[in-house]
Amino acid sequence: MPISWNEIKSRAIEFSKEWESETSEDAEAKSFWDSFFHIFGISRRRVASFEEPVKKLGNKHGFIDLFWKGVLLVEHKSRGKSLDKAYSQALDYFHGIKDRYLPKYVLVSDFARFRLYDLDNDNVHEFELKDLHKNVNLFGFIAGYQTHAIQEQDPVNVKAAEQMGKLHDLMKDVGYEGHPLEVYLVRLLFCMFAEDTGIFERQQFQDYIEYRTSEDGSDLGQHISIIFQILSTPEHQRLKNLDEQLAAFPYINGRLFEEMLPIASFDSAMRQTLLDCCALDWGKISPAIFGSLFQSIMDRTARRNLGAHYTSEKNILKLIKPLFLDSLREEFEKIKNNKNRLVEFHDKLRDLTFLDPACGCGNFLVITYRELRLLELDVIRALFSKEKNRQIITDKHKKLKELEEQAPNAKQQELDINSLIKLNVDQFYGIEIEEFPAQIAQVALWLMDHQMNLLVSEEFGLYFARIPLSSASTIVCGNALKIDWNELIPAEKLSYIMGNPPFVGAKFMNDSQRADVAQVFGNIKNAGLLDFVAAWYVKAARMIQATSIKCAFVSTNSITQGEQVGVLWSWMLDQGIKIFFAHRTFQWNNEARGKAAVHCVIIGFSTEDISPKWLFEYEDIKGEAHQIQVKNINPYLIDGSNVISSALLRRRSG
Secondary structure: OOOOHHHHHHHHHHHHHHOOOOOOHHHHHHHHHHHHHHHOOOOHHHHOEEEEEEEOHHHOEEEEEEEEOOOEEEEEOOOOOOHHHHHHHHHHHHHHOOHHHOOOEEEEEOOOEEEEEEOOOOEEEEEEHHHHHHOHHHHHHHHOOOOOOOOOOOHHHHHHHHHHHHHHHHHHHOOOOHHHHHHHHHHHHHHHHHHHOOOOOOOHHHHHHHHHOOOOOOOHHHHHHHHHHHHOOOHHHOOOOOOHHHHOOOOOEOOOOOOOOOOOOOOHHHHHHHHHHHOOOHHHOOHHHHHHHHHHHOOHHHHHHOOOOOOOHHHHHHHHHHHHHHHHHHHHHHHOOOHHHHHHHHHHHHHOOEEEOOOOOOHHHHHHHHHHHHHHHHHHHHHOOHHHHHHHHHHHHHHHHHHHHHOOOOOHHHOHHHHOOOOOHHHEEEEEOOHHHHHHHHHHHHHHHHHHHHHHHHHHOOOOOOOOEOOOOEEEEOOOOOOOHHHHOOHHHOOEEEEOOOOOOHHHOOHHHHHHHHHHHOOOOOHHHOOOOHHHHHHHHHHOOOOOOEEEEEEEHHHHOOHHHHHHHHHHHHOOOEEEEEEEEEEEEOOOOOOOEEEEEEEEEEOOOOOOEEEEEOOOOOOOOEEEEEOOEOOOOOEOOOOOOHHHHHHHHO
């Protein structure tokens, strides 16, 4: 578990003083780097080796000064020597390194200077030894902190999904399939994320597989089953003579590892594929989009029928910003200098609840949670002045020292940062018809929670994690058109309904879907003209009666055109539904394999008359919207009165 940033900075200052006069590479380089890793609470011997032999171009042999496979390559020179030459020498080694072991960072030093190359992001950072404490955040990857910005288009997201898809296919080919396979893959995903973000020790899961299992994969299934069992067993209930490497895994809980699964059977190719997955930097994975990319391993036809489109973050924000985020941000700006109002606002954020009744892999829920946690962090910053903030950090640092003296193995998350963080994943509810994406949705929220907790750790200088998992979102696997949404969360406790229901035209529904919508539409006349998505509008409209719940759905633009307007929106208006924001037709891109583009709208509605009302128009359906404040938004998504074509009304009444 990572040590605190405060402790890291203190150790960095001591390190700089200790080594300020050293000059000789041959005499002291190894001690220098052992001490360097100690700054971050890591034993160098556990993760990296000195003088790693490697073949260079031309069959020449070389020795890497320090090598952490897949993470870091260090080239060290005596004081005053060229760092450019050191970097060039480091690159010469790449030819002889297996792809999965290629480092993400190259660090060169001459004792007095450091230069860090971030190869994935093409960044270079250089600073002097005396300024190490000011730059320790650059080495969060050593300490177990991954607080860099998560890029949704980062190739690692696609690569990770493809590697997991490959493992899925290999396991399915040998007969491990269905529910056990889906749960198994979700657990592996969590383990790989955990070892790259400080939940596990660095490379703890990968190292166990690499060094404790046979290369032919024959015993890998048994070892992984044991790890899963360990992760679901509290430390005090484990056997006292448990293998030391297994005992080091933390207790996770959260029902994630509780179910006993059949032991999987692996071969050498499957083991190699799993190790290739482990070698990726899972700290850079975006929980918001990875689930949908993960679904690219499903059958394309099934995926299209289920509406499992990869929803980009940009498109998700088009919905959640006008639905609630913009107004919350505006409210915060107005009260951020009023401590009492801020406390009330913080409590308000904790009381908000969200339902996505077609949640898929949880994209909307995950992005919503991230944005709310970022807002909460701003609230906490505003609540505590810089002076008081520093005092909180100082007090907690003292308490940590006391705990370490009393019990060296005391966990840092026991410190009461938790009292400052009120938002949690239990504010989120979802319904998903397929089991696999439903499981992904719940895990994705946990992953996002941990990424946001790492931001909190950086803010307060102390490591903060919610492990074991004590709170969980409520994601139900079932048919949203048959489930009573009130049984999932009562309407009086719900704040928002949102999402991206399946895109299936009225003429293209199968018999099962027709039966589902018929049950929802009931006595709505000419309901056979309505697209599948209209059923979600009808169910939402019924649920929000006599409440202040606000709703927004992404839909194909057909429900705002032609005959469907007269059928759906005449009924919606009769229920007192009012549109308070809308995105007119734009192109909704599917970024997953088998790309598809759909012409969509986003409609926000409520039974309350909400002002101001906003209309988002597109001159180019592939371009950016411009926002217009309007008096009323009618079912055609036009600024005008709620008049529906008389021809359509006659057809409806006939």
